[in-house]
Amino acid sequence: STTLDATALKADFPLLASHDGLVYLDSAATSQKPQAVIDAEVGFLTSANAAVHRGAHTLAAEATVLFEEARETVAGFVRAAPEQLVWTSGATAGLNLVAYSLGNASLGRGAPASARFALRPGDELVVTETEHHANLIPWQELAARTGAVLRHIPVRDDGTLDLDGAAEIIGARTRVVAFPHVSNVLGIVNPVAALVALARDAGALTVLDACQSAPHVPLDLPALDVDLAVFSGHKMLGPYAIGGLYGRGDVLEALPPFLTGGSMITTVTLDEAEYLPPPQRFEAGTQPVSQAIGLAAAVRYLDGIGMDAVHAHETALEQRMRAGLREIPGIRLLGDADGAERVALCAFEVDGVHAHDAGQFLDARGIAVRVGHHCAQPLHRRFGMTASVRASAALYNSASDVDAFLDAVSGIRSFFGVAR
Numbered sequence: 001s002t003t004l005d006a007t008a009l010k011a012d013f014p015l016l017a018s019h020d021g022l023v024y025l026d027s028a029a030t031s032q033k034p035q036a037v038i039d040a041e042v043g044f045l046t047s048a049n050a051a052v053h054r055g056a057h058t059l060a061a062e063a064t065v066l067f068e069e070a071r072e073t074v075a076g077f078v079r080a081a082p083e084q085l086v087w088t089s090g091a092t093a094g095l096n097l098v099a100y101s102l103g104n105a106s107l108g109r110g111a112p113a114s115a116r117f118a119l120r121p122g123d124e125l126v127v128t129e130t131e132h133h134a135n136l137i138p139w140q141e142l143a144a145r146t147g148a149v150l151r152h153i154p155v156r157d158d159g160t161l162d163l164d165g166a167a168e169i170i171g172a173r174t175r176v177v178a179f180p181h182v183s184n185v186l187g188i189v190n191p192v193a194a195l196v197a198l199a200r201d202a203g204a205l206t207v208l209d210a211c212q213s214a215p216h217v218p219l220d221l222p223a224l225d226v227d228l229a230v231f232s233g234h235k236m237l238g239p240y241a242i243g244g245l246y247g248r249g250d251v252l253e254a255l256p257p258f259l260t261g262g263s264m265i266t267t268v269t270l271d272e273a274e275y276l277p278p279p280q281r282f283e284a285g286t287q288p289v290s291q292a293i294g295l296a297a298a299v300r301y302l303d304g305i306g307m308d309a310v311h312a313h314e315t316a317l318e319q320r321m322r323a324g325l326r327e328i329p330g331i332r333l334l335g336d337a338d339g340a341e342r343v344a345l346c347a348f349e350v351d352g353v354h355a356h357d358a359g360q361f362l363d364a365r366g367i368a369v370r371v372g373h374h375c376a377q378p379l380h381r382r383f384g385m386t387a388s389v390r391a392s393a394a395l396y397n398s399a400s401d402v403d404a405f406l407d408a409v410s411g412i413r414s415f416f417g418v419a420r
């Protein structure tokens with residue numbers, strides 16, 4: 001039994017309401033948007049649009065208030081203070097911002113306090129074997145630029161991180177530990193406290209990729225005690241091209257900027273510039289204003305339902321989906337640990353059927369899933385595969401969506417003539 005009436009919720013999402021019979025199980029790629037988000041963005045553009053933080057006119061002042069209120073609302077959603085939230089164009093942009101900022105610290109650019117972040121050859125950056133490419137390639141590039149060494153925490157066969165391995169890898173040379181709160185392929189909630197403790201002992205900076213947790217679990221970033229964290233608006237009912245970078249006050253204070261230009265400075269001469277404090281120091285150029293206002297509407301919508309209720313509802317969906325998949329012959333789930341805390345996301349292989357064929361078969365039955373490597377090639381390689389099928393639910397999915405999906409999955413192998 002679930003605590004939310006997902007069928008009623010679907011009426012709030014115009015795309016779901018207008019696609020009768022669609023079973024949308026691709027929310028880990030991007031979520032659907034409630035009317036409230038669309039209205040907020042359109043409302044801003046039609047009645048309040050003006051350049052923020054500039055201009056002497058009334059409309060500009062009103063737009064600035066709305067923009068900064070959106071920051072307060074979205075920061076509040078992750079229990080942060082407004083000045084701890086930097087707008088980005090998404091999680092990828094946030095992670096690159098951090099990696100390039102650290103690279104600038106390594107070059108001796110930026111605030112004097114940034115010297116504490118400078119990387120030297122032989123320093124170590126630690127990620128996990130489960131990363132989305134967005135939390136891997138920026139670190140590869142940073143290592144290449146600075147001579148730092150990139151290491152990874154292994155994942156066990158059951159999808160949980162190898163914490164003994166982590167304890168061996170994280171040590172005196174570690175400067176950064178970057179990891180996902182929830183992997184976009186495994187769906188398991190990682191042990192943030194244990195990893196943060198290891199990183200703290202080593203004096204390393206922690207960077208959390210919260211893309212796949214922010215829409216699904218109550219998130220208190222200061223309580224998780226990470227130094228930096230990113231999330232992505234379009235995965236949490238919000239618009240595209242908006243995301244958040246959260247940072248502890250002292251960390252953001254000391255980080256040098258990545259992008260430079262207008263809106264992030266105090267005094268500029270032809271030779272040099274002084275930078276504003278965070279968050280503005282990291283917000284060069286014109287910001288995604290209407291998108292920020294849309295994202296504020298998205299988190300108000302989520303908070304209106306209550307993240308505890310969302311989590312409880314999705315946990316029930318997850319259990320139904322996993323239990324059902326376990327019963328279907330020829331299905332191999334990635335990271336099928338018993339008793340793990342999870343979000344409603346299952347990735348699997350269908351014995352004898354390519355993931356793309358399985359995806360097309362499901363699509364023909366009105367079921368939208370994602371197939372491929374899901375931007376996590378090293379993880380798929382670790383599990384001996386190149387592609388998987390991923391079904392991911394959100395608050396607007398119902399138990400009957402899951403049942404329709406399971407029913408269709410159970411017909412895949414016989415359709416392709418591989419069931420014995």
Ligand code: PMP
Pocket residue numbers: 028029089090091092093132134135180182183184209211212232233234375
């Ligand atoms: N990290 C994870 C875990 C993700 O699932 C995604 C989106 N697939 C990203 C990072 C990147 O997010 P975006 O494309 O919105 O920048």
